[in-house]
């Protein structure tokens with residue numbers, strides 16, 4: 106079927122199957138490869154995008170269900186919160202292999218958008234769906250706090 | 257270090273004079289291979305270890321195989337080690353920048369091509385990464401490469417300014433001649449430097465003159481990894497490229513008997529289906545079509561040669577292994593008699609998947625004459641040879657572009673070149689000239705084997721009437737990682753050293769030490785997993801010594817220190833971590849602390865964990881203090897990051913991870929059942945990096961071994977229960 110996805114502010118007409126996950130439309134059809142595949146079953150958060158502002162696992166979201174909604178990927182992140190998060194990430198050298206980090210940053214930006222001054226418990230709760238096999242968690246926590254302090 | 261006499265005394269004297277005796281560093285011969293384009297022909301390849309005249313390529317100054325200086329003054333270092341998080345891009349570039357006196361902002365890093373002659377790991381003799389060797393084997397080589405480039409830039413400036421080379425200095429990427437007030441950038445002299453004769457020897461800085469080594473520098477790969485722009489194999493896109501998924505056998509050792517692809521071929525976007533030695537390959541226009549088609553395959557497997565045992569049966573075989581023991585170390589005899597107290601313990605360690613965040617993948621483009629692969633190759637020389645053999649090519653016609661990889665933890669370093677071989681077989685079977693991207697799903701990864709082996713360690717210890725530990729006798733049973741592979745040369749006297757490392761070299765002064773090994777054949781493929789044998793021996797030795805010290809009525813820190821008189825570096829990290837944690841201070845109600853110290857890959861790490869009883873009747877780890885001695889710390893913040901990451905990785909495994917088999921079938925398939933650590937389970941971590949002038953040693957792995965035993969020792973203190981089997985949670989085996 107043909108659907109129109111609004112990604113990073115631009116409409117894209119794409120041909121998909123009813124069950125094609127949004128992740129693979131974003132990656133394979135639109136060539137936006139910042140969003141990663143890690144598990145395919147909503148366990149790791151590597152595929153996190155924002156749909157109408159909510160951090161969402163694109164690997165288990167049918168593209169057809171996201172038609173017409175506002176989809177933002179790491180490539181389309183903008184605004185003060187995103188800037189401060191990415192600056193904090195760089196200042197602390199958070200990434201190791203880096204593969205999970207798009208998803209981590211998408212979750213962090215969504216957290217700070219809804220909760221500008223999160224406590225440790227709120228950070229842990231919001232970020233616990235994002236696995237980092239390199240275990241960069243200490244720095245992820247600190248970077249979120251540093252970004253929050255700038256907002 | 258090579259001490260060949262100077263071939264060019266003029267330059268040597270000039271350099272010496274220029275720097276002055278007080279600041280003179282180490283004079284070394286420069287045996288850095290030249291850039292490939294500038295290398296002499298095959299007939300003269302014996303000269304390839306000698307610095308050739310530098311040349312230029314479109315204004316690019318290529319003084320040697322490792323350094324490129326562009327007209328815009330950016331310095332790109334070709335990194336011979338794969339970057340999957342441990343920091344070699346930054347670390348090796350730091351070494352070059354130091355000797356080049358570059359400014360950190362002008363440094364860039366890129367991966368070196370597969371070329372064993374130029375880019376071999378000096379610790380292995382082939383191109384590859386592992387054993388936490390990247391920094392150790394590159395430390396001098398990369399500094400020479402930077403120093404050689406520096407000498408050429410100075411020579412070019414000296415000629416252009418008509419001043420003695422010895423009067424030119426470089427600071428933060430700017431060349432200056434104080435007398436004339438002249439100054440210039442690397443870019444200004446890149447072209448002229450390319451025409452200068454290569455120096456035969458250069459002077460390396462004394463450590464006290466380092467300006468970049470040992471300081472905090474932003475990682476070169478952080479910005480691209482914080483914006484989604486970093487390119488991994490999974491991100492490679494080529495015109496006409498197909499995605500390939502492979503259905504692997506459900507049992508290790510099974511093969512395809514027959515398959516029916518009628519339903520798969522109805523999937524839109526499906527291009528072809530072929531049997532290959534690894535399974536059945538599905539070629540499609542995109543991932544989702546490939547996955548849908550693969551799910552629709554109906555395959556009959558030949559399971560006649562497959563491993564069909566369950567974990568319980570394999571464990572029983574390991575436990576009962578009795579014949580053919582080999583002895584790794586033996587001194588003294590086990591004391592017996594009045595006043596001798598003995599303890600026996602059996603430890604069980606499960607199979608573990610590496611589960612790197614980016615599942616295995618490989619892009620391949622092949623024709624009859626040549627082949628190119630883009631992927632996270634960890635052992636380029638082995639991958640190149642395997643692909644060449646499958647495709648009937650010469651290894652030099654197989655190009656490997658090593659890309660950033662989303663983690664490895666050992667998984668990408670397969671002696672059998674598994675993902676590269678699979679890609680080559682898929683390309684061969686397909687037969688048409690289209691780029692192919694072979695992708696593994698997480699299920700392929702978790703069920704795909706090459707696990708950290710299942711081990712059984714049995715230890716008997718003895719304490720005499722005065723409270724001295726007098727005997728330690730250990731038997732290790734498990735599968736060999738290297739036997740029967742291209743790495744079999746690592747075997748020593750019939751013993752795979754990865755089974756006994758960390759146990760045979762027990763540092764404690766105990767009069768009797770014996771370590772025996774039973775190597776058991778099991779049809780489950782095994783592999784090195786971050787810290788390899790130390791992932792098990794670190795646990796059994798450090799929990800058992802804790803138990804013996806308790807039996808002897810000794811404090812865990814002081815008791816260890818007393819037994820480590822001959823091991824000052826163990827002692828130093830132990831004392832430092834005890835100082836950091838305030839060992840001996842009152843611990844909050846409901847909490848306890850445990851300690852462990854372990855040397856691996858020539859790096860010494862001590863950790864103290866503070867825990868309470870958490871959910872699932874497992875430890876809740878609140879805080880970990882860590883002291884590390886890795887010799888000279890080139891990038892202290894990367895050392896800290898590797899300790900943090902190693903602790904989180906090791907803790908997740910100790911608490912939650914296990915691979916189990918039911919009649920040969922792997923029971924975990926994804927991150928839901930194969931659990932690692934999540935952020936809500938991550939302790940606070942404080943790391944202290946010991947200042948040291950010793951040669952740098954690795955940090956990718958050594959942070960892992962101490963965390964499990966530190967937590968288990970705290971658990972024993974808190975609950976009275978010794979931990980004999982991992983993981984803590986669940987009854988895995």
Ligand code: FES
Pocket residue numbers: 141142143144145146147148149150151152153162163164165
């Ligand atoms: S890939 Fe979507 S949560 Fe893991």
Ligand code: FES
Pocket residue numbers: 200201202203204205206236237238239240241341613662663
């Ligand atoms: S940085 Fe490697 S998985 Fe998170």
